[in-house]
Amino acid sequence: MTPEELSSVVNTTLAEAVAAGDVVLDTLPDEVRVERPKSREHGDWATNIALQLAKPARMNPRQLAEILATRLSEHAGISAVDIAGPGFINITLDAAAAGQLAQTIVEAGDSYGHNTALSGHTVNLEYVSANPTGPLHMGHTRWAAVGDAIARVLRASGAAVTAEYYINDAGNQMNVFAASVLAAIHGEPTPEGGYPGEYIQELARQVVTERPEVKDLPRQEALPVVRELAYTAQMAQIRKTLAAFHITFDVYFSEKSLHDAGKIEEAVSTLRAQGHVYDHEGAVFLRTTDFGDDKDRVLIKADGEPTYFAADAAYYLSKRDRGFEEKIYLLGADHHGYIGRLKAIAACAGDAPERNIEILIGQLISVKGARLSKRAGNMILLEDLIEWLGADALRYTLARSPADSPLDVDPDLLQSKTNDNPVFYVQYAHARACNAARNAEAHGVGHTAPDGTSGFDAALLSHEREEELLAHLAKFPNTVARAAQLREPHRVARYLEDLAAAYHAWYAKCRIAPSVHEDGTVEEVTDLNRSRLWLNSATVQVLRNGLALLGVTAPEKM
Numbered sequence: 001m002t003p004e005e006l007s008s009v010v011n012t013t014l015a016e017a018v019a020a021g022d023v024v025l026d027t028l029p030d031e032v033r034v035e036r037p038k039s040r041e042h043g044d045w046a047t048n049i050a051l052q053l054a055k056p057a058r059m060n061p062r063q064l065a066e067i068l069a070t071r072l073s074e075h076a077g078i079s080a081v082d083i084a085g086p087g088f089i090n091i092t093l094d095a096a097a098a099g100q101l102a103q104t105i106v107e108a109g110d111s112y113g114h115n116t117a118l119s120g121h122t123v124n125l126e127y128v129s130a131n132p133t134g135p136l137h138m139g140h141t142r143w144a145a146v147g148d149a150i151a152r153v154l155r156a157s158g159a160a161v162t163a164e165y166y167i168n169d170a171g172n173q174m175n176v177f178a179a180s181v182l183a184a185i186h187g188e189p190t191p192e193g194g195y196p197g198e199y200i201q202e203l204a205r206q207v208v209t210e211r212p213e214v215k216d217l218p219r220q221e222a223l224p225v226v227r228e229l230a231y232t233a234q235m236a237q238i239r240k241t242l243a244a245f246h247i248t249f250d251v252y253f254s255e256k257s258l259h260d261a262g263k264i265e266e267a268v269s270t271l272r273a274q275g276h277v278y279d280h281e282g283a284v285f286l287r288t289t290d291f292g293d294d295k296d297r298v299l300i301k302a303d304g305e306p307t308y309f310a311a312d313a314a315y316y317l318s319k320r321d322r323g324f325e326e327k328i329y330l331l332g333a334d335h336h337g338y339i340g341r342l343k344a345i346a347a348c349a350g351d352a353p354e355r356n357i358e359i360l361i362g363q364l365i366s367v368k369g370a371r372l373s374k375r376a377g378n379m380i381l382l383e384d385l386i387e388w389l390g391a392d393a394l395r396y397t398l399a400r401s402p403a404d405s406p407l408d409v410d411p412d413l414l415q416s417k418t419n420d421n422p423v424f425y426v427q428y429a430h431a432r433a434c435n436a437a438r439n440a441e442a443h444g445v446g447h448t449a450p451d452g453t454s455g456f457d458a459a460l461l462s463h464e465r466e467e468e469l470l471a472h473l474a475k476f477p478n479t480v481a482r483a484a485q486l487r488e489p490h491r492v493a494r495y496l497e498d499l500a501a502a503y504h505a506w507y508a509k510c511r512i513a514p515s516v517h518e519d520g521t522v523e524e525v526t527d528l529n530r531s532r533l534w535l536n537s538a539t540v541q542v543l544r545n546g547l548a549l550l551g552v553t554a555p556e557k558m
Contacts, residue, residue: 001077001097002104003474006045007032009078010089013071014049022067023057034091036475043082043090044098044471050087061087098470099458099531105473105538106447113545117481119158124324125151128242129166132234133177135199136241137379138370142407143330143362144382145398145551148247149489150330152549157484162250162324166315169231170255171308178227181207185215185226196378199237203230241383245391246551258314264306267314268299276348286313288344291353297341313345316357320349328358328487336361360487362403369411389414392552396423399550400493417558422497427555429500430543432507434556436536440512443522445529447537455530465506466535472502476542480549489550496546503539512536 001009010032017023029049037046050065057064065087072089073081077097082090105112127147130140151163180194184204190196207214207229214222214229235252242249258264268284271277276287282302286309289296299310319327327346331338339361343353351357370380370388385394393414400422401407419425449455461470475495483491512532514523544554 001093002101003034003045003478006091006093007034007047009075010034010047010049010068010072010091013068013075014053017067017071023053023059023064025053025057027056029053035478036471037090042084043080043092044467045091045093046084047089047091048087050089054087065089094459095462095467096459098467099461099535101470101474102461102531102535102538103456103458105541106534109541110545110548112541113476113480113549114156115158115477115481117157118154118484121154121159121326122324123154123159123161123326123328124164124319124322125154125161125328125330126164126166127330128247129168130238131168131173132231132238133173133195134197134234134379136238136382138365138367138382138385139332141382141385141394142365142398142403143332144242144245144247145395146362146403146489147330149395149399149492149550150328150484150487152551153480153484153489153492156549157481159484163248164251164253165249167235167252167254167256170259170311174227174231175223178223178230181230182219182222182226199234203233206230206233241386244383244386246395253315253318255311255315258311258318259306263314263318264310267317268310270317271299271313271348274348274350286345286348288341288348291344291347293340293344297344309341312342313349316342316345317349320351320356325356326358327356328360330360330362333361333363358487360403363406365398365407365409367409367411392427393421393423396426396493396547396550396552399552400490400497402488402490422493423552424558426493426496426500426543426547427552428558429503430540430547430554431556431558433503433536433540433543436507436512437533437540440529440533440536443513444525445513445533447530447533449527449530455527456534457527457531460528460531461535463506463510465502465509466532469502469506469535469539472499473538473542476546483549492546492549496543499539499542499546503543506535 011029014023014032015028018025018028029052032047032049034045034047037043050068051061054061054064062083065083069081069083069089072078072091077093078091079094080092084090125147127143128136128140130136136144148163151161154161176191176194179191180200181203183189183191183194184200185208190200207226210229211225214225217225268277271286276290277299278285278287283298284300285296286299287296297309298307299313300306316327329338329342339359342359343357346353346357367380367385370385389411397409397414398407413421414423417424447455479491479495483489510532512529514525514529516522547554
């Protein structure tokens with residue numbers, strides 16, 4: 001019995017009590033929440049529904065709990081119901097009902113853990129969005145890993161998610177970038193305020209290879225050519241690095257496209273129509289102080305040039321126009337000031353800042369012993385970290401800690417093959433379970449009996465370690481849902497570590513393959529062996545599904 005099925009049983013029991021006149025309620029809850037009790041002594045599942053409904057039912061919580069407990073204890077699949085404290089209902093499933101989860105998981109396959117907690121939500125999730133003037137570096141690494149994991153848990157929880165990369169390809173920074181590459185083409189020093197590093201030399205060589213004549217063009221003619229070619233090459237390199245980090249964006253959105261399509265002016269007109277734009281000393285302002293900002297923001301400068309803030313406003317409105325009710329921004333540690341500004345844009349546009357926009361700030365990471373890139377000169381590049389530590393280890397480590405706290409990564413730990421290394425511990429549990437299945441199958445243990453009948457008997461999974469493992473497996477869908485609702489994929493990582501521990505403990509006590517005696521004879525394969533293979537396969541599936549949500553591979557051999 002899954003937690004969802006038990007929730008339905010409790011809700012149905014409540015409805016039956018109301019229909020019988022034992023409980024008086026005007027409306028029934030849409031669903032009943034069941035959770036794992038902190039202590040296994042308190043049963044398999046617990047619900048506080050009696051405490052929630054006592055007031056509208058005009059009953060003492062414990063009295064309501066007793067009515068429900070009496071009815072629940074008669075339900076097939078439930079072996080015991082106890083009442084604790086002021087009215088908590090603790091439920092213990094019988095072995096068959098609990099063990100049935102193993103078969104449910106295997107049959108669900110990759111979809112186990114998926115849920116409907118965010119069904120109907122349409123989300124634009126923007127993250128990384130590094131300037132296309134250089135390679136991705138360590139400052140982009142955390143949100144690259146965590147942002148992609150957030151997208152995955154949101155989708156697994158029913159949300160329609162578009163992962164988006166905003167390309168800051170407009171403004172003077174692109175001119176400085178082009179001038180830096182052009183200087184490299186001509187063998188000149190980096191211009192003052194320009195971009196240094198070997199990667200600029202590499203871009204210069206790529207530009208010349210593609211357009212040799214650019215060396216002979218007048219500077220003003222050469223600059224736009226160099227700008228476009230170097231930009232294209234740099235974005236290709238960024239995409240290649242992201243792919244090596246197991247990240248694919250649905251949309252790469254160009255800031256320049258907003259300018260070219262007149263979206264900046266259109267955004268100013270839209271905001272003016274909302275009554276929040278005013279003119280002052282030749283400039284155009286958005287009255288963001290009406291919504292908590294520390295000062296009003298300039299949209300159009302007195303010389304007629306739009307500001308970056310105007311582009312931010314146009315970009316926000318573009319997301320809304322494209323049908324995204326919820327817009328999530330994942331920003332770096334130095335972007336706290338953007339929170340008030342972006343929420344003010346939402347409010348000025350007529351949206352509800354508390355519902356239509358969410359801004360998450362990720363704190364910095366440090367990697368002990370990481371070296372500055374020879375290519376970039378003053379940066380630690382993401383591609384170097386991937387080559388050094390591996391995409392799996394880096395992604396898992398970044399995803400397993402809350403993004404709003406600083407993180408110091410220990411490369412020695414990440415590269416160790418010990419249980420102290422969390423990613424190794426979880427991946428090894430998966431590989432060990434795969435090996436256990438291969439070994440069992442080599443000894444004639446399959447998911448079905450030789451005569452083709454089902455070899456699964458859920459009631460046989462009654463060992464203490466099996467009950468514990470099944471309990472962990474049952475928590476996975478709710479863990480995914482909470483990770484999505486709270487934007488905290490580290491909950492999945494910590495869950496996987498607990499599951500791996502439960503699996504290792506079960507593996508040490510419960511054999512899947514038949515025993516081999518000293519004389520070489522092998523015990524007969526029974527339904528217990530087959531049922532344990534189902535439980536083993538269920539664990540493989542959940543470990544694989546959980547690692548996939550973090551963008552980490554699940555090796556079958558280590």
